Amino acid sequence: MTGRGKVRRLTCIVCPLGCEIEVRLDRGPGGDVRVLEVRGATCPRGREWAAQEVTDPRRVVITVVPVRGGDPPTVSVKTDRPIPKSRIPEFMRALAGLEVEAPVRVGQVLAKDVLDLANVVATRESRSMGRSFGERP
Amino acid sequence: MGVRVVVVGAGVVGASVARVLSRYEGLEVHLIDTNPDVGWGVSKANTGIVHGGYDDDPDRFPLRAELCALGNEIWHRWVEELDIPHAWSGALVVALEGDQRGELESLLERGRRNGVPELRIVEREEALALEPNLTPDVEAALWAPTVGQIHPVRATVAIVENAVDNGVRVHLETEIRGVKVKGGEVRGLETSRGFLEADIVVNAAGLRADELADMAGVEFPRIRPRRGEYWIFDRSAGPKPRRVLFPTPTLTSKGVVVTTEVSGHLMIGPNAEDLPPDAKDDVGNTAKGLEEVWERARELWPRLPSRRLVIRTFAGLRPEPEGGDFVIGTTEVWGFVNAAGTRSPGLTAAPAIALRVRDALVELGIELREKSRWKATRRDIESTIDLSWRERASRAREDPFRGRVVCRCNLVTEREVLEAIERMRAVGVRTPSLDSVKFRTGATSGTCQGSFCRVRLVEILAREFGVPLWGVTLKGRGSEVGVGDVKVLLRGRA
Amino acid sequence: MGTRVEGRRDVVVVGGGPAGMAAAARAAELGLDVLMVDEGERLGGILPQCIHPGFGVHYLREELTGPEFAQRLASRVEDAGVDVLLEAHVPEVRWISHAEKGVRVLSPGFSGEVRAGAVIYAAGARERHRFEIGILGDRVAGVYTAGEAQTMMDVYGILPGRRVLVVGSGDVGMIVARRFALEGAEVVGVVEIMPYPGGLTRNVVQCLEDFDIPLLLSHRVVSVRGRGRVEKAVLMRVDEGLRDIPGTETEVECDTVVVSAGLVPRVEVLRELGALIDPATGGPVVNDRLETTVPGVFAAGNALVINDLVDHAAEQGEQAAEGAAEFLRRGGIPATDWVRLRPGEGVKLTVPQLLSGERDVWIYLRVNRPVRNARLSLRGAGREVRLPVVRPAEMVRVKLMAGEVRRAKVGGREVVAEVYRG
Numbered sequence A: 001m002t003g004r005g006k007v008r009r010l011t012c013i014v015c016p017l018g019c020e021i022e023v024r025l026d027r028g029p030g031g032d033v034r035v036l037e038v039r040g041a042t043c044p045r046g047r048e049w050a051a052q053e054v055t056d057p058r059r060v061v062i063t064v065v066p067v068r069g070g071d072p073p074t075v076s077v078k079t080d081r082p083i084p085k086s087r088i089p090e091f092m093r094a095l096a097g098l099e100v101e102a103p104v105r106v107g108q109v110l111a112k113d114v115l116d117l118a119n120v121v122a123t124r125e126s127r128s129m130g131r132s133f134g135e136r137p
Numbered sequence B: 001m002g003v004r005v006v007v008v009g010a011g012v013v014g015a016s017v018a019r020v021l022s023r024y025e026g027l028e029v030h031l032i033d034t035n036p037d038v039g040w041g042v043s044k045a046n047t048g049i050v051h052g053g054y055d056d057d058p059d060r061f062p063l064r065a066e067l068c069a070l071g072n073e074i075w076h077r078w079v080e081e082l083d084i085p086h087a088w089s090g091a092l093v094v095a096l097e098g099d100q101r102g103e104l105e106s107l108l109e110r111g112r113r114n115g116v117p118e119l120r121i122v123e124r125e126e127a128l129a130l131e132p133n134l135t136p137d138v139e140a141a142l143w144a145p146t147v148g149q150i151h152p153v154r155a156t157v158a159i160v161e162n163a164v165d166n167g168v169r170v171h172l173e174t175e176i177r178g179v180k181v182k183g184g185e186v187r188g189l190e191t192s193r194g195f196l197e198a199d200i201v202v203n204a205a206g207l208r209a210d211e212l213a214d215m216a217g218v219e220f221p222r223i224r225p226r227r228g229e230y231w232i233f234d235r236s237a238g239p240k241p242r243r244v245l246f247p248t249p250t251l252t253s254k255g256v257v258v259t260t261e262v263s264g265h266l267m268i269g270p271n272a273e274d275l276p277p278d279a280k281d282d283v284g285n286t287a288k289g290l291e292e293v294w295e296r297a298r299e300l301w302p303r304l305p306s307r308r309l310v311i312r313t314f315a316g317l318r319p320e321p322e323g324g325d326f327v328i329g330t331t332e333v334w335g336f337v338n339a340a341g342t343r344s345p346g347l348t349a350a351p352a353i354a355l356r357v358r359d360a361l362v363e364l365g366i367e368l369r370e371k372s373r374w375k376a377t378r379r380d381i382e383s384t385i386d387l388s389w390r391e392r393a394s395r396a397r398e399d400p401f402r403g404r405v406v407c408r409c410n411l412v413t414e415r416e417v418l419e420a421i422e423r424m425r426a427v428g429v430r431t432p433s434l435d436s437v438k439f440r441t442g443a444t445s446g447t448c449q450g451s452f453c454r455v456r457l458v459e460i461l462a463r464e465f466g467v468p469l470w471g472v473t474l475k476g477r478g479s480e481v482g483v484g485d486v487k488v489l490l491r492g493r494a
Numbered sequence C: 001m002g003t004r005v006e007g008r009r010d011v012v013v014v015g016g017g018p019a020g021m022a023a024a025a026r027a028a029e030l031g032l033d034v035l036m037v038d039e040g041e042r043l044g045g046i047l048p049q050c051i052h053p054g055f056g057v058h059y060l061r062e063e064l065t066g067p068e069f070a071q072r073l074a075s076r077v078e079d080a081g082v083d084v085l086l087e088a089h090v091p092e093v094r095w096i097s098h099a100e101k102g103v104r105v106l107s108p109g110f111s112g113e114v115r116a117g118a119v120i121y122a123a124g125a126r127e128r129h130r131f132e133i134g135i136l137g138d139r140v141a142g143v144y145t146a147g148e149a150q151t152m153m154d155v156y157g158i159l160p161g162r163r164v165l166v167v168g169s170g171d172v173g174m175i176v177a178r179r180f181a182l183e184g185a186e187v188v189g190v191v192e193i194m195p196y197p198g199g200l201t202r203n204v205v206q207c208l209e210d211f212d213i214p215l216l217l218s219h220r221v222v223s224v225r226g227r228g229r230v231e232k233a234v235l236m237r238v239d240e241g242l243r244d245i246p247g248t249e250t251e252v253e254c255d256t257v258v259v260s261a262g263l264v265p266r267v268e269v270l271r272e273l274g275a276l277i278d279p280a281t282g283g284p285v286v287n288d289r290l291e292t293t294v295p296g297v298f299a300a301g302n303a304l305v306i307n308d309l310v311d312h313a314a315e316q317g318e319q320a321a322e323g324a325a326e327f328l329r330r331g332g333i334p335a336t337d338w339v340r341l342r343p344g345e346g347v348k349l350t351v352p353q354l355l356s357g358e359r360d361v362w363i364y365l366r367v368n369r370p371v372r373n374a375r376l377s378l379r380g381a382g383r384e385v386r387l388p389v390v391r392p393a394e395m396v397r398v399k400l401m402a403g404e405v406r407r408a409k410v411g412g413r414e415v416v417a418e419v420y421r422g
Ligand SMILES: Cc1cc2nc3c(=O)[nH]c(=O)nc-3n(C[C@H](O)[C@H](O)[C@H](O)COP(=O)(O)OP(=O)(O)OC[C@H]3O[C@@H](n4cnc5c(N)ncnc54)[C@H](O)[C@@H]3O)c2cc1C
Pocket: B008, B009, B010, B011, B012, B013, B014, B015, B032, B033, B034, B035, B039, B040, B041, B042, B043, B044, B045, B046, B047, B048, B049, B050, B051, B174, B175, B176, B177, B204, B205, B206, B207, B208, B209, B212, B226, B227, B228, B229, B270, B315, B316, B317, B318, B319, B339, B340, B342, B343, B344, B345, B346, B347, B348, B349
């Protein structure tokens, strides 16, 4: 690959083929990253992914949130949209103090607009404690 | 108040001493160990064999010779009284073609001198009829029907429970740091929890018996750790022998055994490797040691299962006293009594060693009168896996906790776990640990080695001991299962 | 809970993971009277602990997290009218007759034997642990299997450690590594004995590279050392034959070692029943209805063969349900001269092992090394398939037509699956 700009090499994750993709890019007048050329991808989805990945990589973040009085004592959660990869650690720290009250339903929004990036949504339920028989024999 | 006896070391020997002494009026017996539970020293990791008593040369090692044979006899009674899981499977000492037969003859002769009954040399055909998967290279074997197997930690636990029932007090997580001697007499012990007055101190400190003797200024042979390693196979793996199989012994050890241990797993080991004197905690497994065990075991049992069927490896340290014999009885310090130097066959000899300690008290002029009420029996936790299907189902219908299976591999229910916890409390366990439950119930020791049930046990232990989940330990402080709640590191950085 | 347990059921499903749930729902949708038992406290098998996305792309045409996928199947189970018994362990299934089995159940609510016309066994798998992969040294706290670490963190909310070494670079290992990194733990590395990563490229990128987690290929953890807790792990480099290279020991400081070394089907109950076990899959030998060699007992999901995709596990559940329905309708699976399907060159395992030639059949197979531009030949059936890439971590799934299977009936009565380059 020749020409202007910087080259980044990526392994495509769109399908199991794992194409080795090269993306040539440079910076626009405003400092934004511009894709000049994508090579090595064998499908349009791969090309699209590579362009996105070098300009603005984003991920859906998955974690758990403790549930007071819940069975199980946590719920699993995800962000309702991908957030910039570089902000994941900050995002995780912002969630660290979050604790919710049982019961929790799947789909329930547990935190809104965290760092103005995304909502945090429960992906698993947690019931209020209280088993079918006693805690202690 | 009477005479205060403090037994240092809650291994099988100290436990046996405590039980035997609990029988007498006027003795206040304390049992002390630095570990969080009883039986976690040498008594935790060994072959679990109740030896016959034909190995030990009465001329060179008179105590071993006498107390092993006697211990075997007593264990036959104790396993019944105390409901200890056991198997009186008998043993074959196998001589391979070549020059080993002579060794069998001398074992037989030694056995006769030590008073071991029913020993007999069997020829090749009979040996192979008894154990069809034995190596075809067998020439003859010594058949010792009185040999048996016990679960050593469960045995220690059983003995301590019974001793506690009879008034013995147990102090765990209590380290002895000094022995106070005045005017040639024992006065007490400096412990990590303060000073404890004592009239009699029994040194049952296993690997550290020499260090305890040093504290009292009592001369004692040095104890060196000698490591032995083992492989354990899945319960489904075979073929398994019906009897304990020994090679013909060497000078340092009785050799690598092939056996089906009490809970039904094929087990091979131990080798014998001398470690430096300061390696008294090094129970790590090594590739070299394990390979040696494998090779030796194959000589007796050529059809070893595939290594893929190994579920665990472990190692133990024998406390080898210079001189080679047990060190038992009174010493130059009045009141300091040894029950130590407990190399193999110390497990077998433990009850007999305890009787020797009792005799030592008599020798010191202490009058021993039997209690009018002394409880000889103790019941084990009822294991679901040992019950018939009908019994399992009817127990579960009566008791919902019997219907909640926690450890799937060994069919341990929540009831057994709760009973284990109750009994841990009864012997003074204060730190919740998974090993305490494992040794009492078998939970986590099956095919999956706890990957399914460990966390459920953690949940139960945390609930019963009132600690956070991550505060439950594997085997005492410093072995917590977690470092905090799942957000603990992120919060720290917020 | 109003679950009816007693009495005779058409079908009892053992295991309420995705395979069991799909089987139970399908069987009930076919009009059968179904009881499903699971020893867990909630439905879903291992899915509730797999909180990452990546489930259901084929089966539900939507990418969900594990708990969400479980929830979907659970509502289908409920809608279909399946009776569900939780916290119920099945220690044993008893042969009564060709037409009846006794499923023994222990649970806090009900303990006893349930009679079943057919049994679908979907008990999943267990994880290989440190002793099976030869990690020696000290037996200390801080050594967990991947699934166990996931359960601790993502169900119970316990953080197992601060400095973590992961053993095994399959998808599961990499996903667990990311979970630790997200929660602020330091993942000191992922160790892989093979010269290539075990899992998908997507996971190498999103789980390891995203978090700067080093991947150590051609390495093995030989031991862990520590007093109460792991203090370090000892690594060795291995050669192409996977043998240790002497003198290459290195020590890595860590307080946690997570073993992600693959799964083993849980077949104790089947083995006790007398079912033949295939050493290649570790699961039972089955015919094209997923019936084991014990008539009336069917198998699906990870108990049958280790599936990397939940979609396949669920699909097998449905197939087993259809097989069970046929068994009940016809009073048994009709006798035939079965064609054997077996692995050949480049192939590690194949399922199902017995083909009737009376129906089209989905064949699952796993290769034993990665191949690009692969040619899969089903010798005996006269079928060839070209695949851009095959890897051991990804099950290959191919439909074989009844007519193709019948071709093998005139030949050697076997179909051999082989994989070549080019
Ligand atoms: C590999 C191996 C195989 C064996 N096989 C057999 C066999 O098959 N049959 C057989 O008969 N024997 C066998 N033995 C021998 C047998 O295991 C021992 O003889 C026996 O367990 C010793 O018990 P003990 O109570 O003396 O020691 P331990 O069980 O070690 O008890 C001593 C206790 O003292 C405590 N302690 C020490 N110092 C202090 C202190 N300062 N403060 C507080 N507590 C202290 C320790 O914590 C320990 O719990 C084997 C041994 C090994 C290692």
